[in-house]
Amino acid sequence: MSKDIRIKRGLSLKLEGEAEKELVKAPRSKTYAIKPPDFHALVPKMVLKEGAKVLAGDELFFSKYTDEIRFTSPVSGVLKYIKRGEKRKIMEVIIEADPEDTYRDFGKMDAASSDAEAVKQRILESGCGAFINQRPYDIIADPKDTPKAIFISAVSTAPLAPDWGFILKDKLAAFQEGINALKKLTPGKVHLGVDASSAQYLKDIKGVELHTVKGPHPAGNVGVQIHKIDPVNQGDRVWTVNPEDVTIIGNLFLTGNYIADKTVAVTGSEATNRKYFSTKIGAEVSDLIQKVDEDVRIVSGNVLTGLKLAYDQHVSFFSNEVTLLPEGNNYRAFGWLPFTYNNIHSNSRTSLSWLFPNRKFKPTTNLNGEERALVVTGEMEEVLPMDVYPMQLIKACMAGDIEKMENLGIYEVAPEDFALVEYVNTSKIEIQDVIRLGLDLMITEVG
């Protein structure tokens, strides 16, 4: 059964540097890292000490306030180093990898015929609970909740986003088993959003409600699909899982092992070897990209929502993509003149870039202006296909007005849904951050 979702408002940025559809095995990294800051609002508590030997699937740390959520090692080896930041906050847990992985055996299990509680326990003890996020708040899901539905988006609309069809096409059995397992976690439906590319592989997946999604970015955002299919109301919980992480959960049940395989697309105008790399969660960035200097920004994830990385760091937990961009720390004379610098994309018509709809742009990280008060109206609505008033919600978040935020739909949004709003914003305000702070306030005040 397939239902269509058509998104009209939005903006698909066409950028230089798409990854070639060729899957390459990445060299095995010397170290792998799990970074607690990848999981928003998580307070980690270590289980192991530095120097401990681990198998792939052994617990490294757990969530202090929800101790069922465990985080396990993606590879076997030795826990080499716990990197701490301010106030001894755990920033990275680094594992020195063995040449070959040995796995902790959780035992095979047929998800479809097993008891729901057993399935949940298996997912949690293996560390696969880390893959499940919840809406509202866009944080790691609390296993004590019962979600009204689970959403998976295999739609790639983000700029230079990896093609989910290409990533999943050889992992369909694991994907199906993952769906069988997830289906046990909710009394409601498992919704799967597909686009033209992923539909050809995923159309026969059973146990899901299939939605064909068409339209510009952010149509691929799971939040937008939730909003169109079954919006989150006050008090509701829905869960979301990234498509490839579904296959990791599936493999857990098929093989009994936590096989943290991740496909990472290397994209962006500055990347020389733009391919899909098959690697493990938390691999070293330097094993995927060429050596780059300060004039190139490494982004774990896509250009709108990703995280800035240094060359010697590790790919973030949820990233299926590494993007290389030129840094834009240069001056532009008279940059404010309308209709000049048309090589920089603009959604406003004060640049002539809109006359070249098929041109691929090569953006830099320049802010293209300075931060100002919110003045221009109407630009945000153009790229947010939700029944939400973005500017009013942003102002409510800035003011910390909880009742207003609730009324204006804070439960339905995640920072990533506002990424395009931030991109087009004339006043250059860090809107994803504003929404994140608003959500954090809701977590502490409402929960």
Place this chain on the structure above:
Amino acid sequence: MEWIRQRLDKIKEPFAPGKKYEKYAPAVNAIDTFLFTPNHTTQKGAHIRDAVDLKRTMITVVLALIPALIFGMWNAGYQHFTQLVDAGTIEAFTFWEAIGHGALKIVPMIVVSYAVGLGIEFAFAIFRGHEVNEGYLVTGLLIPMIMPIDFPLWMLALSVVFAVLVGKEAFGGTGMNILNPALTARAFAFFAYPTYMSGNQVWVSEASSVDAISGETILGSLAAGENASYSMMDMFYGFIPGSVAETSTLFILLGALLLILTKVGSWRIILSAFIGAAVMGLIFNALPSMGLTGNQLTNFPWYGHLIIGGLAFGIVFMATDPVSAAQTMKGKWIYGFLIGFLSVMIRVFNPAYPEGVMLGILLMNVFAPTIDHYVIQSNIKRRKKRIKSATTQVKTAV
């Protein structure tokens, strides 16, 4: 350019954080960022950003004002010399004489407006520690454009001070003001110096020095019960007396075209305001058919109302000010419509204030947040209804 950049970096050194003149950094930054878009890169969130910024947006509005401004300069001279020709003082005049006469009047007004307004803006930026906002680039040009040609410069300066201090900074600066600052300046001048802002002596340059003057505006003559002495085409092209740049609907529409094409001005507001004005005009025009006798103003054709007075200028350049306008899509339709509707209504019902559009826009500025409130309320209601229907579904399921 590289040389200028290096000089600038050198000049900026004592203004860096921790240095002696740190406090005055906003003033230097304003000049620097005018010359160069800064080298700031994204730190959080989206790593790439749109090419647009507030400077670009505001300069686009300034560009859109230029055609009306240049026409206004020429028309100021044209009105002045035509009077002289009619009075027999001179034989003829050239295009350049006309534009020169206007420029000599208008350029000092612009200089005073920018100097005073930007001075206050810079002072506030330094005092409050934020960057100089670009909003005044537009306001500062708008203010002289909506004043009578012979308006004394010191009064202009006082109006600017009032507009920026009371109209804008008192509310928290750019982005927070309720009223359009340029109209605030005009309203201040209108009520503080009525003799310089109305009547039939002020709309033509140096009119009082000419005998047998017919320098009143069309609205003025209509209110006095006379028929307009200009053809509709003259009114549309703008060969009529009036505030500096408000007369030529043609050149205002050129500006409107640029605003709409660049999406800087809201086409919803512009269109709905013209519709609102037309509807009110049609209602007045229909009075005779309902057995009521109107007057010169009510019987003036509805399309005429769209092209005389400051209506077109106000709708295109002031009603679309995003800060003081309604901010929601639906709100913009309502806001625009009511501006047009009320402007013509005020103009007709209250001939003492022939410039209804100023009051119409200021009034709707005040009501814009209320309009938005009700538009957003319907969104909130929809959300609450959804919760209700969701809970009933659960109940029936149980």
